[in-house]
Amino acid sequence: MNFDLSDEQKMLQDMVREFAEQEIKPYAREVDETSKMRIETFEKLGELGLLGIPFSEEYGGAGGDTISYCIAVEEIGKACGGTGLSYAANTSLGASPIYYFGTEEQKQKWLVPMAKGETLGAFGLTEPNAGSDAGGTRTRAVLDGDEWVINGQKCWITNAGFSRQIIVTAYTKKRENGRNIVSAFIVPTATPGVKISCNYDKMGVRGSNTCEIILENVRVPKENLLGDEKKGFSQFLYTLDGGRISIAALSVGIAEAAFEKALQYAKERVQFGQSISKFQAIQFKLADMAMELELARNMVYKAAWLKDERKPFGKEAAFAKLYASEAGFRICNEAIQIHGGNGYMKEYDVERHLRDMKLMEIGEGTSEIQRLVIARQLGC
Template identity: 80%
Template structure:
């Protein structure tokens, strides 16, 4: 029992855990093996209100708070890292920017169907030559009459192949200091000249859909600009702050799964006439794993709580993302160590967690970028 959770948050935890254990966990190894995106699970998550969890009911959401959403990500991630990543990306990157910055009309057109789980959305920021340095975006959007004409490419965009629209960042001009002005545009995936390919062979999170996007004279009406056309850069920074809470929650969920397998295995595996859990070396590993997971979870809840209170949460979201992802990597690695040679075998399912969790140190700002963000918040 998590005494710190409200009744509603506890109910969500139980509901999502039950769903994930029945509908996701039994198939996670197969989806990983086949790099299969479980679209049907997203339909079911939509019916349960999970895809609109943190959005108000007036926009088709469930009116939950960010802590509830983080709990849902953790529980889905505990069952399958790839499904967890696609869930987190659908809510934090596909839908949230429209909720934060969209006009009423954009919310009705794009957010409501996503929140109801009828459609999925994606967020395309990263390019082959602009990753951490998103200011170096090369994709352009040029105003021609009442339409923007988009040219360029994006890489590693989650869920794009199954999305109805992608929020795309593009350079629309230069400011007084000669820096790129970056604007966010809502681009329907069936637009002429918009190609989406999913040919990547990934190390982990293989149930997640990851795409390359190519724009060749793609035209969108200027009404599809999201938020302030001059402030696309600041908008995605805010979006990523929120997204980092979900990546941290996902890392906690994956680490929790690896820890539970290691604990169970340690109690069952007999060496030198006793379960290996009786060896202090193994006990200390398990103790550290349990403690670090709990600490990371509390960091996630704190960042989520600050966001819900309307307070600044940039530093705490980076704290949580950085600590949870690096902690998760340590935990998954130790979980394999506790399994010995069996941990190295796919059959035991712990190696998948290590492959999945590695992405948490890279996506939505690498560990190095999180340290930069934190240092800036400290006034360095």
């Protein structure tokens, strides 16, 4: 399948790349060291219309396709993995569920401000005892008159500290087989009983805001139910499939940054009277890195294309996320190896790329979960 970019996609790529070089990359080391997200970056992204790329213009979006969105994720992630993660989470997790499953009123009230960059989006799914087993959520929502009363806890939620609302999953009833009926709710962060703390000391993607959320007798209007009460589980599975494409694109961006630094360093570093790029051992590493990078990008674009064509894309999204994250980790690791002792030093950045990349093998479903998803798609 040929993924030649259209003129519009190339123009978008050039615009995002220029923005990332000027407005994101110069601060990448700083946000990593301080663990503080630059909200100014996202305000500017909103002004450029980059926070709503895949959404219709009537909701403040750009009316673009998923491939265009992946291009933006890749370029932003290449400049800063943490910024790329918050960008991807805002669009694929915080905004997309409202776009796909929300009412017209919910879209106007909650989606439009996200697309314009007036606030960021967050998706509260993971819990201390419900990670890979997302259906085992313990957060509970009970209908009391015209309000839902929600109690529970969420962890590792991206962007929650900068969001005016969080999409929260909670179980409402039990099915006949004993499994939870999981629903999704739009919870304004200013609602009494919502407590957000953002004190995680993370290994990587430190420029991305990550929070714990406590919900104590949180009351939201009945109309804040998102989509079908009984289909919340299938809704967030669809959301995660789309999110996996964006994490795969982010993996490609981080890996590309590491690869380019390794290639440049190999050409400049002289040992035994010549640049180390002349040694076959280094050439083989670079060749493998370039090959895996290209394969990962093609898998991302294929999954994105299938989504745009409204064809089944769950298996391909898992392919892309699994391969891009694991190949990306190998690429970042080899980039450090090519740098030798310098690769272990923060000033060369490749160690940061490796730390950022590790989360890609965990978030949006671990590598192990991706393999389960693929196996089930194969009928196993």
